[in-house]
Amino acid sequence: MSRKIAQVFAVRGKDFLGGGRVSTEIKTMLRELGIAPEIVRRVAIATYEAEMNIVMYAEEATITVELTPQAVRVVAEDRGPGIPDIGLAMQEGFSTATPEMREMGFGAGMGLPNIKRNTDRLSITSTAGRGTRVEFALDIH
């Protein structure tokens, strides 16, 4: 049988009520697999940031989590406005959040930097007007 396990979750844009569900489910899954709490916490934070970016900006997306005995890999792929300047978006404090989003405690411009801080590898590709693909991974050992 496979040495890899993967699960795909769908996320809808503007779904603030359901936001955070995927990161919670991934957390539960990793805990059941016996992954160290510190790794689980970092995956949860990074996934949550990716998930809330989708909720705030994109139309719809899938988040795929994939685990091998060596690493956790998460891919968030959305259909949405895309990120015109990824370098700028990676700067702490840079945000395009609306006042409503800020009202809800989001949009501090820490989303992508926070993903970077909590993961071992991160790659972002985006096409303006089409969508964004965020992929990150954490080593287990």
Place this chain on the structure above:
Amino acid sequence: MKCLRACPTQAVRVRNGKATLLRDRCIDCGECVRTCPNKAFIPRTSSFSDFTGFKYTIALPSPVFYSQFGKDVAPATILNALKLVGFDDAFDVTCASEAVSIAIEEYLSTYDTPRPLISPFCPAIVRLVQIMYPSLLDNLIPIESPMEIAAREAKRLKMQELGLREDEIGAIYLAPCPAKMIALKNPPRKKHSFLDGVIPISQIYPNVLRVLGAAEAAEPRPDVRGLGLGWPILGGQVACLKAEERIAIAGLTDVMRVFHEIENGKLKDIHYIECHSCPTACVGGTLTVENPYIARGRVLRMVERYGAEPCQDRQKIKELVRKNYFALVGTIAPSPAPPLDEDIARAIRKMHRRNQMYETLPKIDCGACGAPTCMAFAADVVKGDADADQCVFLVMKTFEGMTKNLMDAVGKHKKRLQGTSPRGDHDA
């Protein structure tokens, strides 16, 4: 079966008609005790006779105890009554609660540790963190509980006054819930406790009720005062703290939701969270007698009446804080719920098998198999802790299959009989 669904950590399994607890998942919250219509869960308790070995006994009632009697029974009277039912003395715990509140404030203003800090005074919350949220252990504020501080202080005073050794004095806590009882018997960390035993409030209640009249007539003691009286209700702890962003949460569903958010990196601007596992905080403990809402009303009344004047000297407490008087002894270690397998590669294979198994189940979480959900049942089967034929739906499917095969066979046989003999006759 009600307990299956009530358990927030899925620790209950019904096997051979009997409910059992998986100790490595149980957080002692008492929800099963609360919901079981047959009273199948009976927390192990102590009684008076267990404490005859001590030369001197002191009762330390949980602040909840003061809310269990008539609306105007003063805490001081209740302490007097405890002396009349057989303890050598009774010692108020709420004054220690006030001291601990000051210690929390000092801690918040001194240390820059990860926020939000979480109150560790509900033992079920501490176990919840150990088992389900081990990454939040550093958020538990490392301060001793009021009951422990009060017991230490009570013993110190009595040793001085009576010239006794510490082990000659028995300090007995009157507890509102099984969590506090179990926490003293199996502490989450190895350490010396100044408490020697626990008696449930529900057990001592009738004895105390009987002597309340006599207690009122006895020599009066000074009033119990201070905001510590409010500790057993939701918001009682944070009401004692000045400034700082602080919130109070009760009930495990809400507590778990907030813990998920903290794990996701949220709520960093909150400094302190008062957490209770019982939905109505400590006055709703399963070993109490009074309706928790009535009890809450009484606590509010007591705070109004006796709360304004502090019982502690703030400067003196601050000095004690500097001497680490309130520091938690020992560390609380993680004890995560067991994974599907200790080896990750094997755990992955088991998760595949569990997910396949889950797809064959009805997914209605009926509980007839004795597990709380179809997913938990599938995991139990994969781990070898349950058999697939415990699921009535799977058994029905098997029977359906068997019946269909049988009926098909009978049908074929009939056809063959019909097809051969009569027509054969005809042809001949």
